[in-house]
Amino acid sequence: MSEPLIEVTDLRYVYHSDTPQAVVALDGLSFSVEPGEYLGIVGGNGSGKSTLAKHLNALLLPASGTVRVGGLDTRDRAAIWEIRRRVGMIFQNPDNQLVATVVEEDVAFGPENLGLPPAMIRERVGEALAAVGMTEFRRRAPHLLSGGQKQRVAIAGILAMRPACLVLDEATTMLDPAGRAEVLETLAVLNRRDGVTIMLISHAMEDLADAGRIIAMDRGRIVLDGPAARVMARADEIPGGRLGAPQMAKLARWLREDGLRLPEGAHTVEALADAVAAAAGLGTQGDV
Amino acid sequence: MELTRYITVGQYLPRSSPLHNLDPRTKILATTALMVTLFLIPSFAGLGLLAAGLLALLALGQIPLGYALRGLRPIAVLLLLTVFLNTFFGGGDAGRTLFQAGPLVATEEGFRRALFVGLRFILLVTAATLLTFVTSPVELTDGLEWLLHPFRRVGVPAHELAMMMSIALRFIPTLLEETEKIMKAQMARGAEFGQGSILRRARAFVPVLVPLLISAFRRSEELALAMEARCYRGGEGRTRMKELRWRTADLVAGACVIAVSTVLVRLR
Numbered sequence: 084m085s086e087p088l089i090e091v092t093d094l095r096y097v098y099h100s101d102t103p104q105a106v107v108a109l110d111g112l113s114f115s116v117e118p119g120e121y122l123g124i125v126g127g128n129g130s131g132k133s134t135l136a137k138h139l140n141a142l143l144l145p146a147s148g149t150v151r152v153g154g155l156d157t158r159d160r161a162a163i164w165e166i167r168r169r170v171g172m173i174f175q176n177p178d179n180q181l182v183a184t185v186v187e188e189d190v191a192f193g194p195e196n197l198g199l200p201p202a203m204i205r206e207r208v209g210e211a212l213a214a215v216g217m218t219e220f221r222r223r224a225p226h227l228l229s230g231g232q233k234q235r236v237a238i239a240g241i242l243a244m245r246p247a248c249l250v251l252d253e254a255t256t257m258l259d260p261a262g263r264a265e266v267l268e269t270l271a272v273l274n275r276r277d278g279v280t281i282m283l284i285s286h287a288m289e290d291l292a293d294a295g296r297i298i299a300m301d302r303g304r305i306v307l308d309g310p311a312a313r314v315m316a317r318a319d320e321i322p323g324g325r326l327g328a329p330q331m332a333k334l335a336r337w338l339r340e341d342g343l344r345l346p347e348g349a350h351t352v353e354a355l356a357d358a359v360a361a362a363a364g365l366g367t368q369g370d371v
Numbered sequence: 372m373e374l375t376r377y378i379t380v381g382q383y384l385p386r387s388s389p390l391h392n393l394d395p396r397t398k399i400l401a402t403t404a405l406m407v408t409l410f411l412i413p414s415f416a417g418l419g420l421l422a423a424g425l426l427a428l429l430a431l432g433q434i435p436l437g438y439a440l441r442g443l444r445p446i447a448v449l450l451l452l453t454v455f456l457n458t459f460f461g462g463g464d465a466g467r468t469l470f471q472a473g474p475l476v477a478t479e480e481g482f483r484r485a486l487f488v489g490l491r492f493i494l495l496v497t498a499a500t501l502l503t504f505v506t507s508p509v510e511l512t513d514g515l516e517w518l519l520h521p522f523r524r525v526g527v528p529a530h531e532l533a534m535m536m537s538i539a540l541r542f543i544p545t546l547l548e549e550t551e552k553i554m555k556a557q558m559a560r561g562a563e564f565g566q567g568s569i570l571r572r573a574r575a576f577v578p579v580l581v582p583l584l585i586s587a588f589r590r591s592e593e594l595a596l597a598m599e600a601r602c603y604r605g606g607e608g609r610t611r612m613k614e615l616r617w618r619t620a621d622l623v624a625g626a627c628v629i630a631v632s633t634v635l636v637r638l639r
């Protein structure tokens with residue numbers, strides 16, 4: 084197996100340490116991320132998701148433990164810009180991460196910071212906008228776009244730095260359902276078509292339908308880490324609020340409790356319909 | 372009450388016109404030259420010609436006239452005050468009396484001056500907004516940074532100043548939208564704006580300004596984080612997608628501005 088893209092070992096972080104207001108935000112986390120994975124991270128408010136995200140590109144440094152990105156330690160000051168290039172971060176509020184008033188100028192901001200030659204920046208901006216399907220908006224003003232479109236521009240701004248991994252911290256939370264679907268679709272395509280590693284952080288399990296693996300967090304610890312279907316099926320065990328499993332996963336569990344023999348992992352409408360049909364002995368194309 | 376429609380100052384209108392395509396340094400220098408010229412023009416004829424010139428430039432830059440004029444609305448009060456003061460106090464004792472209102476005497480000379488100053492004011496604001504209509508904040512930043520570069524040796528933080536200006540321009544529409552939202556929310560709770568004495572009106576804005584400031588601070592924190600995450604580390608080692616490059620068009624534009632200014636300043 085290749086070297087993991089991200090390797091987190093015994094990560095601990097305390098806000099305001101050595102004061103009476105000390106908050107242990109991360110309490111001994113270990114996990115690794117392989118290239119090409121689509122990883123979901125779920126957890127209630129204050130469970131430490133954002134603190135973890137900020138450790139992945141050296142916006143925060145561990146109090147103890149290590150974070151390695153492609154073998155580089157985030158505490159190595161000389162490696163910090165390479166780490167930030169490799170792990171691109173997208174935040175919740177699209178308005179607060181767009182720096183320019185023209186879409187293509189915003190996408191160019193990252194490559195400009197990397198000191199690339201103008202011709203190469205132009206090429207990358209074009210590619211990145213095409214990858215998120217925003218090419219026709221390249222001369223528009225971002226503040227006139229919809230929330231989902233703004234967030235796609237923010238993603239393009241990161242892609243233009245050619246990162247190995249995208250970390251999205253609640254990047255869908257402020258969007259309406261259409262915008263949310265638009266962004267999730269973009270991520271799924273980037274992951275499947277271009278092999279971009281995705282780490283999608285959300286407090287809502289619904290957003291993680293495309294994830295292959297899910298890590299559930301609570302109070303700075305990992306409580307579940309495994310294949311998405313398995314974690315979703317056990318969603319009710321995750322403490323910390325309204326983490327309702329996706330409706331299909333919930334429905335599957337009810338049906339299972341009612342005695343229907345269904346396999347785990349059917350959490351889309353089609354998959355569950357097929358599974359129910361199979362369990363009822365109708366063949367896969369039955370009308371359910 | 373749609374603030375974003377009223378306040379057009381500093382807004383960039385992406386187009387691809389000859390004006391948009393000029394080097395930002397040319398546009399900054401030309402605008403500065405025109406503004407200085409405005410203060411040196413001695414006659415109405417000169418101001419009239421400059422106004423015609425600005426109208427032609429608006430057309431060349433594909434800026435709708437209505438949009439440009441809307442930019443003047445926020446300064447209407449200031450404009451009226453200027454005209455008023457000059458009409459009654461600007462003429463000295465000389466000149467024929469036009470009319471009298473109590474102790475205030477409007478002289479013909481004062482009225483002429485008022486019109487002159489008012490027109491100059493309008494042209495000044497139009498020239499400045501024209502610059503931002505046809506130059507994106509990023510281009511403005513790059514141009515300004517280049518122009519300020521020689522002053523770095525005496526401690527002027529050229530890159531930082533330019534970056535600050537460009538972010539300020541970027542956040543004007545965002546903060547206007549937010550102000551609107553907060554005002555609507557306060558109105559839903561019974562707040563009344565624009566009624567009662569000046570003191571009451573000012574007080575009504577406190578519940579708008581406080582949340583606006585808090586949110587602006589939060590935004591700036593998040594923006595700083597996002598910029599760092601995108602490898603921003605100051606001006607050192609940064610490159611540009613759009614390189615600054617003097618072209619023939621810039622030469623021609625510069626020559627035109629110099630020629631026009633020279634003529635207008637002498638026109639009686």
Ligand SMILES: Nc1ncnc2c1ncn2[C@@H]1O[C@H](COP(=O)(O)OP(=O)(O)O)[C@@H](O)[C@H]1O
Nearest residue numbers: 098106108126127128129130131132133134135
């Ligand atoms: N800047 C900060 N200062 C102090 N405490 C903080 C700060 N940011 C987060 N925390 C605390 O750290 C814990 C984890 O927060 P966070 O990582 O933001 O969680 P999440 O993103 O999952 O909601 C919470 O208890 C929160 O109150």
Ligand SMILES: [Mg+2]
Nearest residue numbers: 132133134253
């Ligand atoms: Mg968070």
